């Protein structure tokens with residue numbers, strides 16, 4: 361098999377090229393097309409595949425098969441001579457991220473001998489894994505500053521080729537195991553790496569380098585970063601989010617975190633205060649209901665259906681009623697699902713769990729509980745009143761106190 365001539369090796373800025381189709385093979389969802397030369401970068405070394413088109417047919421993926429590069433297309437081109445067109449926005453974005461990664465990796469080596477053990481160029485953000493979990497916030501900021509300084513200096517990024525023997529004698533950031541000819545990417549006066557990826561021609565084109573999330577794992581640290589267009593779009597999104605938060609607080613951007621902390625505190629206090637009030641309200645309501653409740657076999661029986669929004673109150677009311685003497689509470693709450701709270705004064709003669717169980721068995725629902733308190737639900741809303749009447753009738757079978 362002849363080797364595919366990798367045009368992107370020498371010229372990363374080549375967006376369109378002519379090639380000859382050597383052969384096409386059927387593959388899953390289309391064809392593997394082999395051409396004599398290509399500017400399409402195949403997924404490898406952490407950098408994803410290029411997109412674009414060959415003879416107007418969309419490229420699904422370029423695959424590195426060693427000597428050859430397979431181009432996955434939905435259909436095989438009919439002509440033998442074809443034009444390849446790179447999706448340049450995607451490619452240039454990859455070039456910004458990849459050169460940015462070389463700069464970052466070199467910077468981390470300089471500030472703390474942290475070695476990059478892997479690189480991932482993702483759809484939204486990219487990351488490098490460093491071989492240490494001891495990086496502090498200060499070092500990360502220092503690295504970000506140093507990386508952007510290299511960008512500001514707009515150093516030339518030069519690509520060259522050397523026989524492996526020669527390359528191994530050079531001061532590479534990471535030794536290479538490649539044989540034959542080695543492709544070298546040099547950030548002038550700053551970094552020299554063996555790499556097959558696509559790069560911008562000067563560090564200025566990388567644009568801003570932003571460090572994002574930092575994840576410390578055992579023995580390593582994953583640093584997420586954004587370069588160039590991605591950094592711009594993210595900064596814009598961040599500003600939009602922050603502005604929206606500030607608008608909601610009618611405050612200046614800088615004061616947003618402080619205001620959120622203050623409001624959370626107020627909210628927590630408010631919730632606690634409301635809970636106390638609802639509890640006291642339940643006690644008053646319980647007394648009122650108790651006074652007007654019919655007395656059956658010497659027990660005050662409070663039987664009532666509540667609207668859905670009073671679910672929490674109804675439960676508290678059941679507990680409050682059970683604190684009053686000689687009381688039985690049979691409370692139901694509408695909603696989806698409906699709820700039941702059965703309670704009696706502690707030491708009463710009934711088995712509230714058993715009364716509730718029998719009720720839900722008859723009316724379709726579930727639940728249970730102990731002697732003095734039981735809860736359940738799931739009975740149809742329209743049958744709640746009937747279910748409570750049934751529960752009260754069950755009580756009559758128990759002996760009076």
Ligand SMILES: [Zn+2]
Pocket residue numbers: 405458462553554555556557
């Ligand atoms: Zn690289």
